[in-house]
Amino acid sequence: MPFKILGIYLVLVLFQEITNKLYISIHQNNYPVIQIGTFVKCVSLSLMYYYLFQKKTLKILSGVITICLLLFIVINAFVFEPFNSSFPSNALIADEVVFVILSLLLFKQMLQFAVQINIYKQGVFWFNSAVLFFSGTMFANFVLVNYNASFKIKSQILTFSWNGTEILFNILLGFAILVEINGKGKDLKDGKS
Numbered sequence: 001m002p003f004k005i006l007g008i009y010l011v012l013v014l015f016q017e018i019t020n021k022l023y024i025s026i027h028q029n030n031y032p033v034i035q036i037g038t039f040v041k042c043v044s045l046s047l048m049y050y051y052l053f054q055k056k057t058l059k060i061l062s063g064v065i066t067i068c069l070l071l072f073i074v075i076n077a078f079v080f081e082p083f084n085s086s087f088p089s090n091a092l093i094a095d096e097v098v099f100v101i102l103s104l105l106l107f108k109q110m111l112q113f114a115v116q117i118n119i120y121k122q123g124v125f126w127f128n129s130a131v132l133f134f135s136g137t138m139f140a141n142f143v144l145v146n147y148n149a150s151f152k153i154k155s156q157i158l159t160f161s162w163n164g165t166e167i168l169f170n171i172l173l174g175f176a177i178l179v180e181i182n183g184k185g186k187d188l189k190d191g192k193s
Contacts, residue, residue: 002051003123003180009044010173016040035083038091039073042066042098045131049102052124054109062102069098089142096139103132123180130172137165 016037020030046066073091077083106128
């Protein structure tokens with residue numbers, strides 16, 4: 001089930017990228033698309049973690065954190081950073097912090113309940129590595145974007161880092177799905193290929 005959610009999420013990301021280009025050409029920004037994309041990412045990846053966590057306490061914790069984050073994203077979109085006129089940096093930063101925490105908790109679980117299969121052949125490992133890499137890197141990018149915006153600094157390096165991180169993230173997620181489909185990985189929950 002979790003990797004089906006991941007597949008759907010990647011299809012939605014592709015749709016978001018197409019919508020981004022169209023929306024920018026019409027409205028000169030893509031703020032609403034980013035706001036919706038942040039919400040979709042939060043729901044999709046949170047569901048992945050919910051299904052991958054074994055302990056009931058971790059499932060409950062991830063659910064509570066997700067609900068709080070979703071409420072914050074919605075409130076932020078209407079109060080602090082209006083969805084049609086502001087870049088949702090607050091929501092994105094909070095989103096990345098939550099996913100760094102969830103990915104570290106899943107790595108801890110993987111160490112506690114190790115399966116007898118090479119870690120590189122586990123889709124869960126590739127998924128979780130992708131999330132940790134992406135969330136940590138994008139957190140730094142969002143902080144730097146805010147810093148640069150406040151001092152009116154334009155940086156091509158930051159744009160390159162942002163785009164490169166997103167591309168690598170999606171490649172790693174796709175690879176995680178391929179590992180699962182090829183039967184080389186085992187689901188942490190039931191140990192089945």
